[in-house]
Each structure stands twice: as structure tokens, then as C-alpha cells.
Amino acid sequence: MTIIESKITVNKPVAEVYEFLADLNNHQQLMPENIYNWSSTEDEAKFTIQNMAKLALKISSRKKNEEIVAIPSEEAPFALELKWSLSDKGDGKTVALHSISAELNMMMKMLASGPLQKLVDHQTATLKKVLEK
Template sequence: MTVIESTAEINLPVAKVYAFLADLNNHKQLMPENIYNWSSTEDEASFTIQNMAKLAIRISSRIENQELTALPTEKPPFDVELKWTVADNGAGGTIAKHILSADLNMMMKMLAAGPLQKLADYQTNRLAEVLNNTQG
């Protein structure tokens, strides 16, 4: 398993960050420009990654104010799990971590690990931007 992680600190309480992440409709705001054909509900999302694949995901588990996990609903090019965890940073804010676990063979790992890391980093940075700008 290839595990890709990215972390962001958000100046909002855990419950607010979790509530935002728990609704997949909000995740469109976290996607880079190479994601299109976005369609979502609270529990499911489907989209196309330019020059790569179409992906449909569904929230498979929720642990309120701690973590949420999404899995593909259609057979993806490789097995992948998308997880967000949220934890109190000790100062009233939240540490949000995005964890992508992908079952990549060596060839796929060489091709996909970089873009997946970039995607995870982009999403955590956008999460911080979007949520830190909505407070107050």
C-alpha cells in the first residue's frame, strides 16, 4: 500500500471542520482545476480527473468529529481509500489530515505517487484557505 498524507491547521473548532468535510458537496471547493464533471450529494461524489480516470466515491464510514473514509463505488484503476481525520490542536483549532491509501504496483507508483501527493497537498491547502476565510 502506498500511503500519502497531507496536513493542514485550521483556526476553527473540530466540529466545524468535520461538518464541512462530512458533506461531499463541499469537497468540490477543494478540487484542483484538472477535476471536472463534478457531481455530488452529501454521501457520494463522482468526477473526472483530467487525462487519468473517472472516479466515483461514497462515504463508507464516519466517526463524528474524528474521521471520515470514502471508498470508490465503481472499480477504479487501482484500489484506493480516501480518509480525512480531524483533531483538536490544543488551542481551539483543528489539525486536519488527508490520507490517501492506494494499492499501486511499482509502475503505477512511479506514475501516480507524485500527482496523488500534489492532490492531497492541494486539498489540505484549499481546506485551510476556504475555512480560515469563512470565520468571523
């Protein structure tokens, strides 16, 4: 299992960060420009990654103010899980850890690790920007 992570501190209370992330409609704001054909509800999102794949995700679990986990709702190019783990840092600040766990063979790991790392880094940086406006 390949695990790709990115962590950031957001100057917002954990409840506010959780409420934003718990609704997949908000995740479109976190996506890079190479994501298109986005459609979503609170619990599911479908989109296309340019030159790569179509993905359909659904929330598999939520732990209030702690964690949101999404998994594919349709067949994906490889098994994966996207997780946001939140921890209250006090002083109205939240640490957000975004991780993607993916079942990648050696070839896929070489091809996908870089783009997946860029994706999680982009999403955490954008989360901070969007919530701290």
C-alpha cells in the same frame, strides 16, 4: 500499500471542520482545476481527473469530529481509500490529516505518486483557505 499524506492546522473548531468535510458536496471546493464533470450528494461524488480517470467515491464511514473515510463506489483504476483524520488542538484549532491509501504496482506508483501527493497537498491547503475566510 502506498500511503500519501498531508497535514495542516486549521484555525476553526473541530466540529466546524468535520461538518464541512462530512458532506461530499463541499469537496468540490477542495479540488484542483484538473477535476471536471463533478456531481455529488452528501454521501457520494463522481468526477473526472483530466488525462487520468473517472472516479466515483462514497463515504464508507464517519466518526463524528474524528474521521471521514471514502472508498470507490464503482470500479476504480486501483484500490484506494481517502481518509480525513481530525484532532482537536484546543484554542479553537483543528489538525486535519488527509491521506490516500492506494494499492499501486511499481509502474502505477511511479506514475501516480506525484499527482496524488499534489492532490492531498492541494486539498489540505485549500481546506485551510476555504474555512478561514
